[in-house]
Amino acid sequence: MKDKWAGVVGALVIAGSASAAGDPEKGRAVFVEREQGHCVLCHSAPGVAAAGNVGPSLAGVGARYKPEEIRARVADITKINPAAAMPAFHRTTELQRVAPAYSGKPILTEKQLDDVVAWLTTLK
Ligand code: HEC
Numbered sequence: 001m002k003d004k005w006a007g008v009v010g011a012l013v014i015a016g017s018a019s020a021a022g023d024p025e026k027g028r029a030v031f032v033e034r035e036q037g038h039c040v041l042c043h044s045a046p047g048v049a050a051a052g053n054v055g056p057s058l059a060g061v062g063a064r065y066k067p068e069e070i071r072a073r074v075a076d077i078t079k080i081n082p083a084a085a086m087p088a089f090h091r092t093t094e095l096q097r098v099a100p101a102y103s104g105k106p107i108l109t110e111k112q113l114d115d116v117v118a119w120l121t122t123l124k
Contacts, residue, residue, distance in 0.1 A: 022111075022118025030108065030116040037089060037108055037116055046123060055086055063124040071117045074108075089113065 030036040032048055044051030045058040061070060073080060075090035090106040090113045108116070 022114035022116070024115070024119040024122050026112075027115035027117065027119030030112045031119060036112060039116070042086065045120075058120060058123055061123050062121040067117055067121050070120050071113065074116060074120075075113060 028048075031039045031043075031045065032050065039045075039058075040048060040050045040052060042052040042054035043056070043058050044053065051057075065073070076088035077084040077086045078088055087107060089108045090110070106113075
C-alpha cells in the first residue's frame with residue numbers, strides 16, 4: 001500500500017514541475033502536425049523531413065537548454081526576446097483581437113506543451 005501511494009505522490013510532484021510528465025512520442029506529433037504546433041513551418045529538427053528555416057534548427061536544443069528553459073521558450077518566447085518571430089504557444093493573457101471561441105485559450109494545451117518539451121529534450 002505504501003508503494004502505491006508513493007507512486008501517486010511522485011506523479012503529482014512531477015506534474016507540478018516543468019515537462020517531466022511529457023510523452024516524447026506525442027511531442028514529436030505536436031511538432032510536425034498542422035493541427036497542433038506545426039513547428040516544422042519554421043524549424044528543422046533531426047529525423048523530421050519537412051523543415052522550415054524561419055527559426056533556428058532545433059538539433060541539439062536538449063543539450064543547449066534545461067527542460068524548463070525549453071518550456072519557457074515554447075510557451076512564450078516573447079518574454080525572452082520581445083522581437084522573436086515565433087508565436088507564444090501557451091500564453092492566455094494579453095492576447096489581442098482574438099475570436100471569442102479562442103479567447104483565453106492557448107494554442108497548445110498544457111499537455112501538448114509538456115509533450116513537445118519532452119521530445120525536444122531528447123534532441124541532444
Ligand atoms: C512562425 C515561425 C515559428 C514557429 C511556427 C515556431 N517557431 Fe520556434 N522559433 C522561431 C524563431 C524565429 C525563433 C528564434 C527566436 C529568437 O530570435 O529569439 C524560435 C526559437 C525557438 C526555440 C529556441 C531555440 C534556441 O536555440 O534558442 C525553441 C525551443 C523553439 N523555437 C521551439 C518551437 C516549437 C516547439 C514550436 C512549435 C510548438 C515552434 N518553435 C514554432 C520561429 C518559429
